[in-house]
Structures are given as C-alpha cells and as structure tokens.
Amino acid sequence: MSYQFQRAVKTIAALTPAQHRQLESLCLEIRSAESQLRHGASPLLTRCHTICRGLCCRNIQLNALVHHGDFVFLLTLAQGLQKRIAECLQQEDPLFPKDCIFLADGSGPCIFPEDIRPQICVTAFCTDTTPVRAEIARVKRKFFKLDCYLAGWRLANGLRRILRFPAPGHGAAP
Numbered sequence: 269m270s271y272q273f274q275r276a277v278k279t280i281a282a283l284t285p286a287q288h289r290q291l292e293s294l295c296l297e298i299r300s301a302e303s304q305l306r307h308g309a310s311p312l313l314t315r316c317h318t319i320c321r322g323l324c325c326r327n328i329q330l331n332a333l334v335h336h337g338d339f340v341f342l343l344t345l346a347q348g349l350q351k352r353i354a355e356c357l358q359q360e361d362p363l364f365p366k367d368c369i370f371l372a373d374g375s376g377p378c379i380f381p382e383d384i385r386p387q388i389c390v391t392a393f394c395t396d397t398t399p400v401r402a403e404i405a406r407v408k409r410k411f412f413k414l415d416c417y418l419a420g421w422r423l424a425n426g427l428r429r430i431l432r433f434p435a436p437g438h439g440a441a442p
Contacts, residue, residue, distance in 0.1 A: 270357045270360060272335055272336045272339055273339050273353060273354070273357055275336050275339075276336055276339030276340045276342075276343055277339075277343065277350065279336075279340055279418065279421075279422075280340060280343055280344065282425070283421075287421065288344075290417070291340070291344055291414075291417065292344055292345075294410070294413060294414050294417055295340075295341050295344040295345050295414065296345070297410050297413070298341055298407065298410040298411060298414060299345060299383050299384055301403070301406045301407045301409075301410045302383050302384070302385065302390050302407055303383045304403050304406065305390055305391070305400060305403035305404060305406070305407050306382060306383065306390070308399065308400045308403045309393070309397075309399075309400045309403065311399075312393050312395060312397070312399075312400065316393070316394075323394065324389075324392060324394060325367060325368040325371055325376070325378070326368075327365045327367065328365055328366070328367070328368060329365045330360065330368065330369065331362055333386065333388045333389075334386045334388070335386075335387075336418070337387075337411060337414050337415045337418060338386035338387060338411075339353070340414065340418060341384070341386075341411070341414060342380060342384060342385075345384050346380070346381060346384050349379065349380070352379055353370070353379075356369045356370050356379065357369065387407065387411045390407060391404045391407050391408060
C-alpha cells in the first residue's frame with residue numbers, strides 16, 4: 269500500500285494547475301456524495317458504532333481496501349494528512365491481516381475526516397443497505413469517475429513522453 273500512497277503523492281505533484289483544479293472538483297463531488305451517504309445512513313452508522321464497534325476495521329488486509337484513487341482523493345482534500353498517513357504506513361504488514369493502521373492509537377477513531385474517507389470505508393456495511401442503495405451507488409460512481417480521470421491523465425502523460433522521445437534509430441541523430 270505504501271507504493272499506492274507514493275504513487276498518489278507523485279501523481280498530485282505532476283499535475284498542472286488546471287489539472288489540479290479538475291481533480292479537486294472531482295474530489296469535492298465525492299466528498300458531497302459521501303456526506304449525503306453519511307446523512308442517509310445515520311441509523312446504519314449508529315449500528316456500526318454501538319453494536320459492531322468498528323468490526324469492519326479489524327483484522328483486514330488493507331491492500332485490498334485502499335487504492336491509488338483513495339489516496340489521491342484523501343491527499344487532494346486533506347493535504348495536512350500526508351505526513352500522518354506516511355507514519356501509519358510504516359506499521360503496514362502486507363502479508364498478514366491486522367487492524368486498520370489508520371485508526372488513531374491503534375483503536376480509533378479513524379484519522380480521516382468523516383466526509384473524506386476511502387471508498388470501501390463509506391460504502392460497505394455489515395447490514396441491509398437497501399435504504400441507502402442509491403447513495404452508495406452515487407459514491408461508487410464518483411470514485412469511478414475519479415479513477416477514469418486518473419487513468420486518462422496517466423495515458424495522456426505516457427503518450428506525451430513517447431511522442432517527445434522517438435525510439436532509437438527512428439529520426440533521432442546518433
């Protein structure tokens with residue numbers, strides 16, 4: 269997961285100001301969708317806190333949950349978390365499941381603000397999600413839109429590099 273985090277840091281650093289504004293706009297859409305989900309899922313979240321007590325944050329494989337796009341989202345809207353995330357990642361054990369490394373002091377609460385969390389952390393519930401199915405779908409669509417933006421940016425960046433540097437022996441003087 270450290271690799272995904274470092275990749276996100278490099279991605280954000282490589283953006284032009286216009287690209288950064290586009291990225292921030294996409295991330296604000298996600299934040300708004302997460303806020304709407306949190307509001308609609310209030311009873312489910314109460315259940316998570318009182319009955320489950322954060323069971324979903326225990327004994328997990330973080331590599332399967334937090335991805336490049338999640339880190340881009342987090343770092344775009346909460347730049348002040350970069351150092352704290354990096355510190356948490358030092359506790360990472362990619363081979364064995366353990367409690368979420370992003371729980372403050374190892375037990376909680378989550379270090380991420382309530383309205384700026386990785387996709388899986390806000391869309392997965394251990395109960396019936398029928399009442400908030402539309403809100404969950406909206407959050408997932410917004411994250412998909414972010415992933416598409418990042419993939420398009422990466423492809424365009426790669427093409428620019430290829431077109432600037434011809435292959436050896438193809439039009440370049442030795």
